[in-house]
Amino acid sequence: MARKSSTLDPQRLDNQICFAVYSAAHxxxxxxxxxxxxxxxxxxxxxxxxxxxxxxxxxxxxIGEKLFLDSGxxxxxxxRLEAAHLVKRTRSSEDERQVLIALTPQGxxxxxxxxxxxxxxxxxxxxxxxxxxAMKDEIVAxxxxxxxxxxx
Amino acid sequence: MARKSSTLDPQRLDNQICFAVYSAAHxxxxxxxxxxxxxxxxxxxxxxxxxxxxxxxxxxxxIGEKLFLDSGxxxxxxxRLEAAHLVKRTRSSEDERQVLIALTPQGxxxxxxxxxxxxxxxxxxxxxxxxxxAMKDEIVAxxxxxxxxxxx
DNA sequence: TCACATTTAATTGTTCGCAATTGAATGTCC
DNA sequence: GGACATTCAATTGCGAACAATTAAATGTGA
Numbered sequence: 001m002a003r004k005s006s007t008l009d010p011q012r013l014d015n016q017i018c019f020a021v022y023s024a025a026h027x028x029x030x031x032x033x034x035x036x037x038x039x040x041x042x043x044x045x046x047x048x049x050x051x052x053x054x055x056x057x058x059x060x061x062x063i064g065e066k067l068f069l070d071s072g073x074x075x076x077x078x079x080r081l082e083a084a085h086l087v088k089r090t091r092s093s094e095d096e097r098q099v100l101i102a103l104t105p106q107g108x109x110x111x112x113x114x115x116x117x118x119x120x121x122x123x124x125x126x127x128x129x130x131x132x133x134a135m136k137d138e139i140v141a142x143x144x145x146x147x148x149x150x151x152x
Numbered sequence: 153m154a155r156k157s158s159t160l161d162p163q164r165l166d167n168q169i170c171f172a173v174y175s176a177a178h179x180x181x182x183x184x185x186x187x188x189x190x191x192x193x194x195x196x197x198x199x200x201x202x203x204x205x206x207x208x209x210x211x212x213x214x215i216g217e218k219l220f221l222d223s224g225x226x227x228x229x230x231x232r233l234e235a236a237h238l239v240k241r242t243r244s245s246e247d248e249r250q251v252l253i254a255l256t257p258q259g260x261x262x263x264x265x266x267x268x269x270x271x272x273x274x275x276x277x278x279x280x281x282x283x284x285x286a287m288k289d290e291i292v293a294x295x296x297x298x299x300x301x302x303x304x
Numbered sequence: 305t306c307a308c309a310t311t312t313a314a315t316t317g318t319t320c321g322c323a324a325t326t327g328a329a330t331g332t333c334c
Numbered sequence: 335g336g337a338c339a340t341t342c343a344a345t346t347g348c349g350a351a352c353a354a355t356t357a358a359a360t361g362t363g364a
Contacts, residue, residue, distance in 0.1 A: 010270035011263070013202045013218065017288040018180040018273060022195075023220050024295040025177040026321080028170040030302050033322090043174075044350060050165045061312070066165065068175050071313050073351050080349080097312040097359050111163070118162035121170060124301040125294060135294070136169040138287055139176050142277060146179035149276040178351080185352090196320065213342065223343045225321050232319085249329050249342040310361070320351080331340070 021139070031124045035117050039110060045081055046114070048074070052087065052103050053111045059092070060099045068147070086110060173291070183276045187269050191262060197233055198266070200226070204239065204255050205263045211244070212251045220299070238262060 006012055013019055032043050041049065044067075051063050064074055078101060081087045086107035092098040125132060165171055184195050193201065196219075203215050216226055230253060233239045238259035244250040277284060 010274075011202065011267065012206060013199065015285075015288075016202075016270065016273075017277070017284050017291070018177075018184070019199060019202075020288045020291040020295065021173060021177045021180060022199075024291050024298070025170075025173045026220055027295045027298040027302070028173060029321085031298050032170070042349065047165065047171060047174075050163065050168075050171075054164065059312090068178055069350095070352070072315080072353080075314055077350075091313095095312085095360070099313065115163065118168065121168075122162070124298055125169070126297045126301070127294065132169050133167075135287075135290055136167075136172045139169070139172040139291070142279065142287070143172065143176035143179045145278045146176070146183050146276055149278075150179070150182050181351085194319065211342090221320095222322070224323080224345080227344055229320075243343095247330070247342085251343065305364100307364085308362085310359100312359080313357090315356075316354085318352090321349090323348095324346085326343100326345075328343090329341080332338080334335105334337085 028121075031121060032117075035120055039114055039117075040084060041110075044069075044073075044077060046117075048077065048081065048101075049086070049107065049110065049114070052101065052107065053114075056108075057100055057102045060089075060101060063101060081107075180273070183273060184269075187272055191266055191269075192236060193262075196221075196225075196229060198269075200229065200233065200253075201238070201259065201262065201266070204253060204259065205266075208260075209252055209254045212241075212253060215253060233259075 007015070009015060029043050032046070036043060036046050039046070047067050048063060051066050052058060060071060060074055060078065064070055067074075078087060078089055078099075082089055085104055088102045088104055090100050090102065092100050122129065122132070159167070161167060181195050184198070188195060188198050191198070199219050200215060203218050204210060212223060212226055212230065216222055219226075230239060230241055230251075234241055237256055240254045240256055242252050242254065244252050274281065274284070
């Protein structure tokens with residue numbers, strides 16, 4: 001009883017939820033890799049395409065808010081998507097500060113090719129949809145609490 | 153009923169557990185940042201230190217297995233920790249292929265300074281320990297299932 | 305209108321993360 | 335013992351991720 005049980009030691013790697021999340025994110029990335037290679041996308045690029053497939057012609061700023069990414073990450077990423085002829089970047093005529101991101105026909109067409117990706121991920125998760133939804137909601141709630149702290 | 157409800161659309165960003173995990177990992181990183189800045193560590197460097205604080209004089213390979221990272225990531229990271237005088241890298245005399253990572257006195261001493269980090273994270277999570285442990289176990293189980301698929 | 309603050313992207317520099325390759329050390333099989 | 339495969343770390347190249355800075359466009363208040 002004198003020595004703290006290792007299963008309760010908050011400084012142990014295996015007891016840290018952040019490492020669980022960190023390593024799960026990398027595991028997801030590795031599962032996505034071969035699926036997205038066929039689409040010519042990286043995972044963050046795929047996330048941007050998901051945003052655009054929901055709504056086209058979105059300001060860079062708004063993509064950043066949805067994905068929690070800033071222009072330092074998105075500007076070069078979007079330039080790569082533009083070089084791949086999947087999106088077009090244009091300055092807004094109403095507000096020259098904003099850059100609007102629009103899908104090209106190829107970018108729009110890619111949505112169909114990507115349709116099988118989620119079910120491949122579901123299969124790899126080896127888990128029921130309802131369990132995954134419950135976990136997702138818990139993780140999102142945790143993320144939002146963390147982000148609330150960052151804003152002070 | 154003809155149109156699929158958006159809350160069930162698997163191609164919607166908000167319905168993807170992987171994005172929840174991805175964005176939660178980044179949120180954790182942002183919460184850790186100011187805490188680890190005081191220790192002069194990045195989050196992946198902190199993970200390596202957690203491994204070494206549990207057991208010293210560990211082969212690079214073993215650190216990689218615990219953190220799911222390869223030498224391409226760890227070699228430069230460990231060189232930075234060595235430059236910061238927190239670890240020492242030596243070739244094993246028994247097997248010259250292996251590099252053993254050992255804590256310096258400063259590296260060992262940093263454990264005490266890092267003791268308050270987990271409770272700061274717990275506070276930011278705004279969640280009970282038992283809830284976090286339950287979530288952690290679920291996420292680890294998911295991660296392990298995903299990693300099992302990668303190995304084919 | 306003019307001075308000043310705010311907003312927005314882009315840029316720069318550092319660190320991860322990983323695939324692919326290289327090279328050295330070790331293990332195995334004949 | 336020698337040919338061969340395997341293991342392990344290091345290296346190279348590319349794409350995030352983010353802090354900090356810069357520059358241009360817009361908003362605001364005297």
